Amino acid sequence: MEKKRLEELRKKLLSKKQDLAETVNQDESEGRGFDESGTQDLADKATNSYTKEFLFGLSDAERALLQAVDEALARLRDGTYGVCVSCGGAMQAKRLEAIPWARHCLSCQEEQERQS
Numbered sequence: 051m052e053k054k055r056l057e058e059l060r061k062k063l064l065s066k067k068q069d070l071a072e073t074v075n076q077d078e079s080e081g082r083g084f085d086e087s088g089t090q091d092l093a094d095k096a097t098n099s100y101t102k103e104f105l106f107g108l109s110d111a112e113r114a115l116l117q118a119v120d121e122a123l124a125r126l127r128d129g130t131y132g133v134c135v136s137c138g139g140a141m142q143a144k145r146l147e148a149i150p151w152a153r154h155c156l157s158c159q160e161e162q163e164r165q166s
């Protein structure tokens with residue numbers, strides 16, 4: 051895959067992670083009343099996503115998504131990004147465009163959905 055393309059996907063993944071961090075921040079603001087000083091540590095939460103407090107603020111689905119995003123970022127780092135974890139085949143560019151944190155190619159995904 052092209053370097054430029056990988057960089058674009060990396061940015062998408064990082065902004066998704068940021069979205070999740072903002073979700074937590076909003077939930078907290080609603081829970082305790084808005085606290086202006088609370089917005090300041092948002093960046094810290096985004097970069098250190100495994101703090102207990104951060105994970106506590108996420109739903110199961112959001113947590114699973116965050117994990118998928120983190121795994122995708124790890125694959126980008128070690129150069130295995132864009133390869134289906136099931137069949138080892140190259141993932142469709144369109145699929146990565148739509149879901150940059152996807153672990154399976156389209157046919158493996160469909161296979162899994164049939165089984166579950």
Ligand SMILES: [Zn+2]
Nearest residue numbers: 134137155158
């Ligand atoms: Zn596959």
